[in-house]
Structure formats: C-alpha cells, structure tokens
Amino acid sequence: MIECRNIHKSYGAIAVLKGISISVAQGETFALIGPNGAGKTTFFKVLTGETPANSGSILFKGEEISRLNASARVHRGFGRTFQVARILPGNTVLENLVIAVEARLRNQGHRSGFGLAPGREIVEEAASMARRTDLDDKLHQLASFLSHGDRKRLELGITLSLRPSVLMMDEPTAGMSPSDRRQTIDIILKLRAEEKLTILLTEHDMDVVFGLSDRIMVMNQGEPVAVGTIGEIRTNAAVREIYLGQDDHDA
Numbered sequence: 708m709i710e711c712r713n714i715h716k717s718y719g720a721i722a723v724l725k726g727i728s729i730s731v732a733q734g735e736t737f738a739l740i741g742p743n744g745a746g747k748t749t750f751f752k753v754l755t756g757e758t759p760a761n762s763g764s765i766l767f768k769g770e771e772i773s774r775l776n777a778s779a780r781v782h783r784g785f786g787r788t789f790q791v792a793r794i795l796p797g798n799t800v801l802e803n804l805v806i807a808v809e810a811r812l813r814n815q816g817h818r819s820g821f822g823l824a825p826g827r828e829i830v831e832e833a834a835s836m837a838r839r840t841d842l843d844d845k846l847h848q849l850a851s852f853l854s855h856g857d858r859k860r861l862e863l864g865i866t867l868s869l870r871p872s873v874l875m876m877d878e879p880t881a882g883m884s885p886s887d888r889r890q891t892i893d894i895i896l897k898l899r900a901e902e903k904l905t906i907l908l909t910e911h912d913m914d915v916v917f918g919l920s921d922r923i924m925v926m927n928q929g930e931p932v933a934v935g936t937i938g939e940i941r942t943n944a945a946v947r948e949i950y951l952g953q954d955d956h957d958a
C-alpha cells in the first residue's frame with residue numbers, strides 16, 4: 708500500500724529525517740514511535756504532501772506520489788488527523804460531519820448545491836458517523852464546547868467521512884483520560900474492521916501502540932532504530948536504551 712524509501716528532510720541546516728524507509732501492507736496498522744522531536748510528525752507531513760522531502764521516494768499503491776500536492780494525495784485516498792484536532796469550532800457536531808460528507812461528494816465529482824440545505828442522505832450519513840464515533844448524543848452541540856476526547860473523535864469522524872484508504876493519525880489519544888483513551892481505541896478497532904483501513908499512527912501511549920499495531924517503527928533523532936512486531940520491539944535492546952529513564956513516556 709505504502710512504500711517509502713530513504714526519505715531525507717531538512718529544515719535549513721537541521722536534518723530532521725535521515726533516511727527513513729517503511730513498507731506498509733494493505734490492512735496493516737503501522738505505528739511510528741520515538742521520543743519528542745524524533746521526526747514523527749515531520750514524516751507524516753512528508754507522506755501527506757504538506758511538506759516536501761529533500762530526497763527519497765513514496766509509492767502509494769505502486770504510484771510515485773512524491774511530487775503530488777496534498778489535495779491530490781487526499782484524492783488518492785490519504786486521510787489524516789492532527790496532533791491538535793482540526794475541526795470547525797463554530798459549527799455543530801452534525802454540521803462538521805455534513806460538511807465533510809459534502810466535501811467527499813464534491814471530490815467524487817458530484818455537483819454541490821453550495822449554500823443549500825444538505826440532502827437527507829447526507830445528513831443520515833453524517834449522523835451515522837456521529838454514532839460510530841460515540842457522538843450521537845452531542846449532534847447539535849457546537850464543536851468548540853466539546854471535551855478534548857470528543858473533539859478528537861469528531862476529527863476522526865470528519866476524516867473518515869472522506870472515506871480514505873489510508874488513515875494517518877498523529878497522536879490520536881494525546882492528552883486523553885484513561886477512559887477516553889480506551890473508548891477511542893475501541894472506536895478505532897471497530898472502524899478499522901468495518902472500513903478495512905490501513906492505518907499509520909504515531910503515539911506516545913504504549914497501551915495504544917500495543918493495542919492497535921501490527922508492526923512498529925522506532926525512530927530517534929530522525930533515524931530508524933528498529934522495525935518489528937510488538938514482541939520484537941518490546942525486547943529490542945536499542946529501543947529499551949532510548950526509552951530508559953524517559954519518565955514522561957509509558958514505555
């Protein structure tokens with residue numbers, strides 16, 4: 708599904724990604740972990756086209772996409788959520804989801820009646836996504852009044868309304884309470900099965916990483932440290948060394 712080879716990225720003189728390669732199969736959940744500043748978010752941005760790499764190639768379903776801009780990649784099936792959730796704060800939960808469904812329909816070439824009331828099917832699809840993300844009791848609440856966990860779930864619903872084939876999540880449970888976190892893992896597991904998603908995520912919480920991932924890549928200071936299954940990563944000496952003494956991480 709995704710094949711990245713030897714990605715290098717610098718900001719000015721500072722090398723942030725120093726030769727990152729990954730290969731993610733269809734239906735796989737792949738986690739990128741590593742200490743703060745390792746380059747995880749930067750790698751996400753390179754994959755989605757928000758920032759160009761200096762060198763390296765990105766194949767998506769066999770197609771070289773490095774030169775495509777971000778919106779062209781969304782059309783190809785990339786969907787992502789952000790470390791800080793991106794939602795429309797002045798709109799209700801339902802409106803946020805309706806707008807996302809309408810955006811997908813426009814992307815698919817449907818003519819939009821911009822400014823008109825959305826059709827019944829669109830509202831039903833948006834309401835169904837609210838149900839699937841446990842927001843159905845908050846349909847008419849303004850997004851700005853949602854709790855942190857609800858915002859993150861709304862953002863997930865917005866992203867999935869675009870029907871991506873790859874879902875990229877940058878710290879999906881950052882700042883959540885343990886119960887919010889469990890709820891979010893359950894939702895992701897359910898949606899993943901229903902939508903047959905390929906998932907790429909970054910996360911500092913190891914319960915989330917181990918609860919979702921098929922394979923994990925550990926990065927440190929822009930370099931790959933190890934790639935493997937949960938068992939392989941747990942017992943990897945270099946990984947243990949990186950995380951040793953890091954009180955703010957759960958590893």
Ligand SMILES: Nc1ncnc2c1ncn2[C@@H]1O[C@H](COP(=O)(O)OP(=O)(O)OP(=O)(O)O)[C@@H](O)[C@H]1O
Binds near residue numbers: 743
């Ligand atoms: N736009 C930018 N300009 C200059 N330096 C940047 C920029 N974005 C990121 N960096 C630097 O690149 C390095 C990697 O940052 P990045 O945000 O990718 O790390 P991260 O692994 O996502 O960290 P965290 O776990 O804290 O989210 C950091 O040293 C950061 O300061």
Ligand SMILES: [Mg+2]
Binds near residue numbers: 747749877
């Ligand atoms: Mg980050």
